[in-house]
Structures are given as C-alpha cells and as structure tokens.
Amino acid sequence: FRLSSLIGHISTCPSLIGQCCQRHPGSVDEFQEELVIRPLHSGDIYASFQFRTLWDTDFLQEGQKVSHYRLFPKSLGQVLSKFSVRELHISFTQGFWRTMQWGQPFIPSPPGAELWVWFHDTVSDVDGNWKELTNVLSGIFCASLNFIDLTNTVQPSASFKPLGLGNATDHRFLRYATLPREIVCTENLTPWKKLLPCGSKAGLAVLLKSEKLFHSSFHSQAVHIRPVCQDEQCTSKAWELRQTLNVVFDLYTAGQGKKEWSLFKMFSRTLTEACPLATSSKVYVDITDNPELFELSPATPLLSQAVVLGDRRTYSVFDLTRAETFGQLRSLNLLLRWKGDGGEMLRPLLHAERYVAGFGLQTGEIHTVIYNNHPYRAFPVLLMDSVPWYLQLYIHTLTVTSKSRDNKPSYIHYQPAKDRHRPHLLEMLIQLPPHSMTEVTVQFERALLKWTEYTPDPNHGFYVGSSVVSALVPSMVAMNTNFTQDQPLFSSFVPVKEESSYFVRVYTEPLLVNLPTPDFSMPYNVICLTCTVVAVGYGSFYNLLTRTFQVDEPSLPLAKRLANLIRRIRGVPLLT
Amino acid sequence: IFWFNYRHVANTLSVYRSVKRLGIPDSHIVLMLADDMACNYRNPKPATVFSHKNMELNVYGDDVEVDYRGYEVTVENFLRVLTGRLPPSTPRSKRLLSDDRSNILIYLTGHGGNGFLKFQDSEEISNMELADAFEQMWQKRRYNELLFIIDTCQGASMYERFYSPNLMALASSQVGEDSLSVSHTFFTCLFQFKVCPQSQCVSTPGHRTDLFQRDPGSVLITDFFGSVRKVEITKDTINLTSPVEPPIKRSGSGDIQIESLTYVDQLPVAEIIHQKPKQKDWHPPDGFILGLWTLILLVFFQTYGIKHLKHIF
Numbered sequence: 001f002r003l004s005s006l007i008g009h010i011s012t013c014p015s016l017i018g019q020c021c022q023r024h025p026g027s028v029d030e031f032q033e034e035l036v037i038r039p040l041h042s043g044d045i046y047a048s049f050q051f052r053t054l055w056d057t058d059f060l061q062e063g064q065k066v067s068h069y070r071l072f073p074k075s076l077g078q079v080l081s082k083f084s085v086r087e088l089h090i091s092f093t094q095g096f097w098r099t100m101q102w103g104q105p106f107i108p109s110p111p112g113a114e115l116w117v118w119f120h121d122t123v124s125d126v127d128g129n130w131k132e133l134t135n136v137l138s139g140i141f142c143a144s145l146n147f148i149d150l151t152n153t154v155q156p157s158a159s160f161k162p163l164g165l166g167n168a169t170d171h172r173f174l175r176y177a178t179l180p181r182e183i184v185c186t187e188n189l190t191p192w193k194k195l196l197p198c199g200s201k202a203g204l205a206v207l208l209k210s211e212k213l214f215h216s217s218f219h220s221q222a223v224h225i226r227p228v229c230q231d232e233q234c235t236s237k238a239w240e241l242r243q244t245l246n247v248v249f250d251l252y253t254a255g256q257g258k259k260e261w262s263l264f265k266m267f268s269r270t271l272t273e274a275c276p277l278a279t280s281s282k283v284y285v286d287i288t289d290n291p292e293l294f295e296l297s298p299a300t301p302l303l304s305q306a307v308v309l310g311d312r313r314t315y316s317v318f319d320l321t322r323a324e325t326f327g328q329l330r331s332l333n334l335l336l337r338w339k340g341d342g343g344e345m346l347r348p349l350l351h352a353e354r355y356v357a358g359f360g361l362q363t364g365e366i367h368t369v370i371y372n373n374h375p376y377r378a379f380p381v382l383l384m385d386s387v388p389w390y391l392q393l394y395i396h397t398l399t400v401t402s403k404s405r406d407n408k409p410s411y412i413h414y415q416p417a418k419d420r421h422r423p424h425l426l427e428m429l430i431q432l433p434p435h436s437m438t439e440v441t442v443q444f445e446r447a448l449l450k451w452t453e454y455t456p457d458p459n460h461g462f463y464v465g466s467s468v469v470s471a472l473v474p475s476m477v478a479m480n481t482n483f484t485q486d487q488p489l490f491s492s493f494v495p496v497k498e499e500s501s502y503f504v505r506v507y508t509e510p511l512l513v514n515l516p517t518p519d520f521s522m523p524y525n526v527i528c529l530t531c532t533v534v535a536v537g538y539g540s541f542y543n544l545l546t547r548t549f550q551v552d553e554p555s556l557p558l559a560k561r562l563a564n565l566i567r568r569i570r571g572v573p574l575l576t
Numbered sequence: 577i578f579w580f581n582y583r584h585v586a587n588t589l590s591v592y593r594s595v596k597r598l599g600i601p602d603s604h605i606v607l608m609l610a611d612d613m614a615c616n617y618r619n620p621k622p623a624t625v626f627s628h629k630n631m632e633l634n635v636y637g638d639d640v641e642v643d644y645r646g647y648e649v650t651v652e653n654f655l656r657v658l659t660g661r662l663p664p665s666t667p668r669s670k671r672l673l674s675d676d677r678s679n680i681l682i683y684l685t686g687h688g689g690n691g692f693l694k695f696q697d698s699e700e701i702s703n704m705e706l707a708d709a710f711e712q713m714w715q716k717r718r719y720n721e722l723l724f725i726i727d728t729c730q731g732a733s734m735y736e737r738f739y740s741p742n743l744m745a746l747a748s749s750q751v752g753e754d755s756l757s758v759s760h761t762f763f764t765c766l767f768q769f770k771v772c773p774q775s776q777c778v779s780t781p782g783h784r785t786d787l788f789q790r791d792p793g794s795v796l797i798t799d800f801f802g803s804v805r806k807v808e809i810t811k812d813t814i815n816l817t818s819p820v821e822p823p824i825k826r827s828g829s830g831d832i833q834i835e836s837l838t839y840v841d842q843l844p845v846a847e848i849i850h851q852k853p854k855q856k857d858w859h860p861p862d863g864f865i866l867g868l869w870t871l872i873l874l875v876f877f878q879t880y881g882i883k884h885l886k887h888i889f
Contacts, residue, residue: 135665140667165840184615185614186638214622497842503842
C-alpha cells in the first residue's frame with residue numbers, strides 16, 4: 001500500500017485480451033462482466049452488476065439464417081430474428097429509487113416491469129409482432145408480460161429514442177408499455193441468470209443469491225439489446241446484450257444497523273474466480289469520498305477515474321482475471337467500514353415526484369413536480385405521461401407552472417384515450433428555470449368499469465405507470481464523447497453526443513388510485529334477501545288464503561291441567 | 577392477496593420440489609401460483625417459503641420457474657392448459673405438451689367446498705367442469721394415465737364426477753369434512769406415502785381408482801412423480817466437423833467508401849420543437865358519419881326529387 005501509487009497511478013481499462021486465451025480466431029463473441037459498488041451517504045450500499053455480451057452477426061443484413069450461438073443466448077437470438085427487433089429493453093424492478101437520498105442510478109428503471117422495443121422498418125404489422133413478442137418474453141422471463149396489450153401500450157413520439165446505432169427514427173416502430181403491478185421474485189431471476197454465458201457458476205454471477213438480493217430496498221434486473229459499433233471505425237454493427245442488476249442494500253434490514261459492509265454480508269458469498277469466458281471481469285469500488293467517509297480493505301493500488309453522470313469519480317479496481325487479486329485465501333471479500341457520519345451528499349440536479357390530489361371516488365388531480373436544482377442553468381426536459389383510459393383526463397385543465405408563473409411547453413403531443421382500446425399519452429417539452437420547482441397538474445374523472453373488468457382484489461386500487469422525465473442535464477465535468485474507446489461498462493451505456501451535458505432519465509412514483517368499486521357480494525345478498533322475503537312473506541300469505549280451518553277439540557295446555565288439578569282438590573270450578 | 581393462503585403456496589411448492597428432485601425437468605412442469613408469498617412485503621424472509629414452522633426447508637429454493645402467477649391463475653387458463661386450447665402465441669413453457677404416452681400428475685390445493693374449488697377468491701371450478709376437461713383430454717389423446725390429487729376441504733367431491741378411463745384420484749378429505757393445514761402438510765410432506773393415522777390427520781383421505789385400468793397396487797408412485805431421461809452411452813469417438821468459418825473481415829477496403837454509423841441523439845430539442853404533427857392515417861368514415869350522410873341524402877332526395885337534380889348541378 002503505497003501512498004504515491006494511490007495519487008499518481010491512474011490507469012484506464014488495461015487490455016488483458018492476450019491473457020484470456022479462450023477466444024479462437026474464428027469466434028468473435030465477447031463477454032465482459034463488471035460490478036460497481038458505491039457506498040451511499042445514508043449508510044446504504046449500492047451494487048450494480050453489468051454483464052455485456054457482444055455478438056458479431058448482422059443476420060438481418062446478410063439474410064442468412066443463424067444457427068450457431070456461442071456466448072449469446074439462443075432464446076434471445078431467435079426472438080430478435082423472428083420479430084425483426086432493432087432494440088429491446090426490458091426491466092423488472094422491485095422498490096422505488098430514492099433520488100434525493102441515493103443520487104442517480106447508472107441504469108434507471110421504474111417500479112414493476114417496463115418493456116420498450118424498436119422494430120425494424122421492414123416490419124409491416126408492428127402491433128401483431130408486439131403482441132407475440134410480449135407473449136414470448138413472458139415465457140422466457142416467467143413474468144405476466146402477456147397482460148401487455150393495446151390498452152397499456154403507447155407510441156411515444158419524442159421520448160425513448162434508440163440507444164443503439166441507426167439514424168431512422170420513425171416512431172411508428174416504437175412500442176412502450178409498463179406493468180407497475182408486476183412482482184419480481186426468484187422465478188424472474190432464475191431465467192435471467194441462465195442467459196449468462198457462465199450461468200451462476202463462475203465469475204460475478206455467483207454473488208446473485210435470491211435470498212439476499214430480494215431482502216433489499218431496491219432490486220432491478222434488466223436486459224438491454226441494441227446494435228453497437230463493431231470496431232473503432234464503426235462501419236458495421238454488432239449486437240450487444242447488456243444484463244444489468246442494480247440493488248441497494250438497506251442499512252437497517254440487511255446491514256443490521258452497523259455501518260460496515262462486505263461482499264459476504266451483502267451477498268453471503270465471496271468471489272473466487274472470474275468467468276473463464278470473460279475477456280474482462282472487474283470490481284469497481286467508488287472511493288471518491290474515501291478518506292473522510294469510509295475505508296476499504298483490501299486496499300489496491302489500481303485506480304481508475306471515470307466521468308459518469310456528470311461527475312468525475314475515482315474507483316478502486318479489482319481485476320478478477322489476475323490471480324493475485326484473490327490473495328492467499330483464494331477468495332476476494334471486500335470490506336468497507338464507515339469512519340464517521342457522512343457529510344452532505346451532492347444534490348441531484350434533476351428530481352421528480354408525482355402524487356394524486358383530491359378526494360372522493362369521482363374526480364381527482366394528478367400533480368407532477370419536477371425540481372431543477374442547478375443554481376444558474378436552465379435546461380429542457382421531456383415529460384412523458386401514460387395514463388390508463390379509466391382515468392379520464394381533462395386536458396383543458398392542464399397547467400404548467402414554474403415559480404408560480406405559467407410556463408408554456410414548447411412542444412406538446414397528446415393522444416387521447418379510447419375506452420378499452422388505448423391509454424392517454426401526453427408528452428411535453430418544458431424548459432425548467434434554474435433552481436426552481438415546476439408543477440404540472442391535470443384533473444381527471446374516474447370511470448366505472450364493467451363488473452368483469454375488475455381484478456380479483458379491486459379494493460387494493462389500480463396502478464398508473466410512472467411518468468418518465470428525460471433530460472440533457474448540464475454536466476460539471478467534460479463528458480467523454482469518444483464512444484468506441486475502451487471504457488468501463490457503467491459509463492458507456494448511454495451514448496454521449498456533446499461534452500457539456502449528459503442524458504438522464506428519471507422515473508416518478510407510480511400512482512395507486514381507487515376506482516368506484518361495486519359491492520361484489522351484492523348479488524348473493526340480494527338472492528338471499530329476496531328468497532327469504534318470498535318464502536316467508538308470500539308463503540305465509542298464500543297459506544292464509546288457501547288453508548281451510550277446522551275447529552279442533554282443544555286440549556288444555558299443561559299449566560291449565562295442573563291448575564285444574566289444584567282446583568279439583570280445592571273444590572273450585574274448573575277452567576276450560 | 578391473503579396471507580393466510582401461505583400454506584397453499586407452501587404445499588404446492590413442496591410437491592413441485594419433490595417432483596423436480598425425482599427427475600422431471602422444468603419444461604415438463606406447469607406451475608401455477610395464485611398469490612405471491614415469497615416476495616410479498618409481509619414476508620419477513622423474502623424469497624423464501626417454508627413448509628413447516630421450524631423453517632428448516634425453504635421450498636422456494638433458488639431454481640424455481642413459475643409459469644402462471646398472480647392474476648393469470650384463472651379457471652379459464654387452467655382448463656385451457658389441460659385441454660391445450662391456448663392462443664397460438666402462448667410460449668412453450670406455459671403449455672401442457674403431452675401426448676398419449678404421457679403420465680400426468682395434477683395437484684390442486686386451496687379452498688374448496690362440496691363440488692367446487694375456489695380460484696382467486698372470485699371464481700370457482702366445479703367438479704363437472706373438471707370431469708369434462710378430462711374427457712376432452714382423453715378424446716384428444718392427451719394422457720396415458722392421470723393421477724389427480726386434491727388438497728382442499730371436502731376434496732373428495734371433486735372426483736365424484738369423473739367418467740374418463742385411466743384416472744386415479746386422491747383427496748385429503750371426504751365430503752363434509754374440513755381439511756386443515758395440519759393435514760395438508762402431513763399429506764403432502766409425503767413422500768414416503770405413509771398412511772396418515774386419524775389422530776394426526778383430522779380428515780380422512782379418500783381415493784378413487786375404479787376408472788383405472790391397471791391394478792392400483794402395481795402402480796409405482798414414480799410413474800407420476802418422477803421421470804427418467806433416456807440416455808445413450810457410447811464409447812465410440814465421433815469426429816466433429818471443422819469449426820465455423822470465420823466471417824470475412826469487414827475492414828474498409830480502399831475502393832468502397834462505407835460511411836461510419838452513428839448513434840442517435842437522445843433528446844434532439846430542436847428537432848422535437850419543429851416536429852411536424854404526425855400524419856394520421858386516413859381511415860374510411862365511421863359508421864355514424866356514413867349513416868348521417870345517408871340520412872341527409874335521403875331527406876334531400878325525398879324533398880326535392882331526382883328530376884330536380886339537374887337544376888342544382
């Protein structure tokens with residue numbers, strides 16, 4: 001542990017391609033894996049796994065059938081070719097990302113399931129392909145993605161531009177849908193792990209144990225497939241599959257209140273080897289706040305700096321392809337110990353919230369609040385709202401106010417809902433003044449559904465998917481625009497076009513609204529009541545009318561008989 | 577979603593686990609769980625489901641694949657899986673791909689009554705529907721032998737109406753009896769198939785074997801619970817063909833100028849502001865508009881008559 005090496009030694013991703021000799025000259029698949037650990041100021045810890053498989057085939061262009069899969073999973077390759085998919089992004093999230101406490105995530109995702117797909121322009125029936133694609137994906141990931149249909153699919157006109165190569169962006173070929181209610185559990189993690197070349201047997205994926213991963217504040221797993229540059233000149237394309245898993249472990253539930261984290265405490269496993277099929281396998285620990293906030297052991301001289309999310313951060317790099325990383329025990333267990341109470345975290349520049357206002361079961365109001373925390377720069381944001389048809393929006397009540405003054409959006413795209421066919425889609429480009437809060441309000445009315453359309457538990461409420469705020473936020477440090485250079489995976493996800501800003505997407509909370517719910521026990525109660533009334537009321541009335549009465553010899557009741565007995569003894573006249 | 581249905585999920589998962597341990601792969605299992613217990617916020621140990629209160633065995637495990645979950649578990653989906661009448665886009669993992677040589681094990685658990693089983697607290701499947709579904713399966717040759725196990729209150733009433741051949745049914749309680757969670761776990765935590773004494777299982781198990789063609793005593797449990805994969809062992813050496821030809825190097829040659837590809841701008845503000853409104857596809861006029869115009873034309877011709885047309889045009 002040499003102080004000089006800490007200060008002076010800054011290296012970018014060392015090229016170890018020659019060392020990993022699993023690649024034959026003919027095969028061109030490449031696999032990289034990476035884990036980034038970022039300690040948060042509140043004592044929680046954020047771990048982000050990224051697994052990237054590069055597949056050098058452009059089957060759509062050459063027209064040849066592909067039957068040889070090496071590292072790229074066959075199930076996804078067949079999906080891509082069958083449905084002419086240009087880009088596919090699917091994520092499953094449990095929990096909500098708290099931007100104000102945790103900062104910005106590397107890969108944002110909304111609660112529940114989110115799927116957005118760009119199809120090729122050769123597709124004639126996009127809706128048909130979309131329907132079949134959601135069914136196939138629901139089988140692959142064991143999720144209820146088959147509930148995605150035209151009632152919750154939208155075609156955003158300006159958000160969700162492709163993250164991969166290409167120039168044509170006709171939004172008729174884009175489909176976006178969310179299922180805010182979707183649960184993530186082990187049955188989603190199992191097939192996700194099976195897509196990795198090494199499975200969960202070697203490399204960083206051995207840390208992915210469901211009992212620990214789901215005992216967290218935030219868990220998100222995603223699959224991103226897009227075409228990327230094959231080489232430096234960028235003359236041809238290759239497919240890139242990125243599997244990302246973001247998890248935030250809570251200090252009090254998983255950490256037992258002690259501000260001390262280790263790989264074993266987080267994942268109940270330690271690392272023993274890299275995946276043999278990987279060309280690079282690294283663990284990055286964010287030590288930008290190192291000396292004051294916490295200490296890291298084992299210390300490593302290998303450092304790396306990266307500009308990510310508009311900030312220059314320093315990372316300790318642990319290279320798993322090198323044997324000396326594992327030390328004498330042949331296992332790597334990182335230990336982070338907090339030293340004091342952390343200082344103030346840098347406030348994230350963009351932050352959004354959403355809530356429902358109003359009372360009763362007839363009307364309501366959706367408020368979306370967007371905060372711009374930059375002291376002097378204003379920047380535009382694109383807000384996309386997709387509201388289900390049963391919340392009927394009154395767009396004439398739409399107001400956008402910043403600093404208590406009207407703020408007219410420079411672009412509005414609104415597609416009204418069609419009952420039971422299409423949801424509302426509202427996209428607005430709003431200029432946020434510096435250091436301000438912008439509020440977007442719109443009133444709605446709740447619709448009454450048909451009784452068969454209610455879920456088995458309608459009193460829980462109905463979910464409205466998160467709003468998406470996309471923005472180019474001014475960056476504090478110059479971003480790296482050279483995309484083809486060797487960069488760590490977490491900083492090379494979103495393509496950077498200019499140095500002064502970085503692209504960020506913020507998701508708001510999903511809403512839970514109660515719709516006027518009928519009383520489903522009513523038919524049963526009515527039947528019981530009616531039958532009782534008919535049986536008792538009409539029955540006895542009918543009896544009274546049709547029964548003939550005959551006088552009967554009355555037999556004295558028991559009490560009178562006893563009284564008569566006493567009277568006979570006394571000699572008094574008897575009762576009748 | 578009701579937390580007291582935890583035991584049903586635990587029972588189903590124990591059966592699932594035993595069946596997997598005895599050799600049946602996930603591709604041959606259709607698992608339907610109506611409630612999510614493992615990752616529910618009320619579960620103090622997430623991603624785990626225990627079948628016994630001493631929490632020794634996590635039946636959820638690390639390798640579970642649930643095919644139908646949550647709202648997908650409906651009577652309609654269940655019957656469609658049995659009869660095979662699913663929409664064409666249904667993935668393979670959600671289908672029952674059986675033929676006339678397959679032995680099928682069906683295990684149902686939940687709340688039930690005399691002649692029905694509850695699904696999701698809002699609908700029921702009746703014993704007649706189930707019997708008809710099995711008859712459809714027999715007619716379409718979808719099973720060789722079928723073992724039906726039901727673990728609900730008054731479960732024996734569910735198999736009273738069966739009429740297709742080669743069916744064997746087991747229930748955890750007779751008509752008129754309630755099956756409690758204790759008897760469930762003892763009944764399913766089987767798998768030695770010991771006879772459950774009356775003192776431990778409050779209800780009496782029932783069975784029906786009259787439709788079964790073979791002698792029930794000679795049937796192995798593993799006929800339904802386990803499977804053996806056919807493996808061929810060979811000692812010969814097999815020559816693999818030569819490796820895949822490396823693709824032709826696509827580096828730019830001198831003559832052809834291939835332009836380099838670029839990434840798309842994520843938020844092209846100028847482009848968005850000047851975006852032309854989307855050209856809506858022209859649809860032929862709606863029925864209402866057509867009707868309205870027909871009415872107008874009819875009234876017009878009625879009042880003015882056709883011979884006056886030439887004065888107008």
